Amino acid sequence: MTDSVPDALTPEDLVHLRRCVELAREALEDGDEPFGSLLVDPAxxxxxxxxxRVKHGDATRHPEFEIARWAAEHLTPEERSASVTYTSGEHCAMCSAAHAxxxxxxxxxxxxTEQYAAWSAEWRIPPAPIALLPIRSVAPGVPVAGPAPELADEVRALHARRFGIDL
Incomplete structure (x- = not known):
């Protein structure tokens, strides 16, 4: 796995990504895993x-999966394909598949995913029950951009806090 940035991140992208990190912080403060996402239309x-929202036992309650469910119910196929999903952490395999x-x-x-896997290994966190695959391995036709280096330390600190790791 190697990180790549197929498209440069714009100032608007960073605004939306910062909101995702805020949502991840809200999740952590509520006792959940620190991930947050949003869906933005072309306007x-x-x-x-x-x-x-996985803390009550439903491991499918990822925000990216919820975006896919919501979009399928509320947007036309054209609106869905023109929208951009922003997220604090690259989609897992389940969410990548739902997105596609x-x-x-x-x-x-x-x-x-590569960053998260490296942090988990560094902190000796038990592996997830699924393979940590980048989006392109699951949904090769979906365009992606990221990571955002300016947000890495903040996101890493949220995950460290989740696992009780002192940085």
């Missing part, structure tokens, strides 16, 4: 936002 309007199946457009992420 720049945030259509949907959410954070992780409902025909959502570009994904922009603050931190990558």
């Amino acid at each position: 720049g309007t945030v259509r949907f936002e959410d954070r992780n 199946w409902v025909g959502l457009g570009k994904i922009v992420y603050a931190t990558s």
